[in-house]
Amino acid sequence: MRKRKLNRFAVALDICMAASGHSASSLLAAIPKEEPHYNTIYAMQCWRRSKTRPRVNKHLDIVDKIEQYFDLPEGRLAYLIGLRSTKQYRKVKDVYSQLLQIVRWHLPDDYDQRSEAERREILSWISRNVLPGSTDFGKYQSENSKDKFSVVFPTLPRQWGGHKWTGDIWHKFRETNSGCTVVAPPELVCEMRDILALKTALLPPKGYRRAGRWADTTDQAYVRRYGTIFGLFAADPGGPIRGLGIPIANLTFGLFVFPDIWDWYLRWYEKKRGFFSSGDLTALYELKGFVRKRIGWIRQHPELGRKLKPVQGLISTAEITRVRSNWDKACDEVFEYAIDRVQEIAPLQRIHRDPFTPILPVLTAKSPLREYKKIGDELLRRMPNERKYPMHAATAVRAYLMFRFAIHLGSRQRDLRELLVCPPGHKPRETRELELLRRGELRWLPDSRTWYVFIPSIAIKNGHSAFFKGDLSK
DSSP, rough: OOOOOOHHHHHHHHHHHHHHTTHHHHHHHHHHOOOOOOOHHHHHHHHHTTSSOOHHHHHHHHHHHHHHHOOOTTTTTHHOOOOOHHHHHHHHHHHGGGHHHHHHHHHHGGGGGSSSHHHHHHHHHHHTTTTTTHHHHHHHHHHHHHSSOOOOOTTSSGGGGGOOOOOOHHHHHHOOOOOOOOOHHHHHHHHHHHHHHEEEEEOTTTTTTSOOOHHHHHHHHHHHHHHHHHHHHSTTTSSSOOOOOOOOOOOGGGGGGGGGHHHHHHHHHHHHHSSSOHHHHHHHHHHHHHHOTTTTTTTTTGGGGGGGBTTTTHHHHHHHHHHHOOOHHHHHHHHHHHHHHHHHHHHTOSSSSSTTTHHHHTTTTTSHHHHHHHHHHHHTTTTOOOTOOOOHHHHHHHHHHHHHHHHOOOOOOOHHHTTTETTTOOOOHHHHHHHHHHEEEEETTTTTTTEEEEEOGSSTTTTTSTTTOOOOEE
């Protein structure tokens, strides 16, 4: 009969129980909030004889309590079981379940056979360099994202960022006036809907003008951005956010014509970050577009002046009366204000974080493409068995294909994410249809038996550059 080999966890558990004179039932009875159930007693007996190991969360919690009972260092027994039993792994599974594959990716093949010190060092390195919130910027972002302030538009169409409202926290906002995520009032929703209708329509409504047309992803970004601005305006001045405290019902895009509002907004963000960033310049550029002559949406809607209400310390009743009497002049003044602030902030802005930091080893290599190719080689090396694990194998193949597309096409993430597929034997979509969708398509050439990608230049960010020479289908 084959002898069973004892593992390190079974040996350590047996030594602790034998030294204290405990059996499985007596140890469970001695642990607080644990009852010696038959199944648990039998499981502990199997652990001690090295028949099985703790795997499920209930048994792993018992291991944690055994460590506390014997005054062992945290993780002393859990690290002997393997990766899945460690508290760090369980925390990643609970909080970042989608990152489990990334954690496994960075583990050596002989992880479970390494010493406890080496395994702790490996997991600590992964925590510092891989998991979210480990860098200085990640820690800053994690700390500052605890206080929520935003106005959401759940009734907008889905392509504009609307979604079903499932939160009830906004009732707390109305009761205590503390900053959080709130639902936009009906009048503000109508204003946002008019802006999006003007900017996304194939042709602008009769009597209105615009400069350029937005894509769906652009719409969603603008909805989120203005939701954040209005959320800041509505936040309680005495709370952690220190907003303006404007009642939700008084929020309107007409507030944008007051330079004092923008001065307060810029100073708030500068105080929070410690410096000005490119996001502040972006907000000013958008303000110029809103109040620009002939094409500005706010300039074309003087009726917004009737919705204005005084804001303590910033907007008085006399100022509101002056703006209502001459809407074009108020738009001209805030336009000039935006020009001056752009010139003043541009030299002062700082980069919040360097987006190239994660790929610096690739960019500084002698052959960057060769370094990138190592990612694909690693994907192929770790490809799961398609018969045993068909879903994991399909996911790995998809990841490898997207990696190769990214290298060969050099497209943006959005173009790759929205890439359409025309299966063999089907008729490809018309060029005009792809231009309206602003998406590319993967097609099959039966003559040469090859795949190729067709992307109209209008779907590319720099599609109007001299390279395309006006040919939108190149």
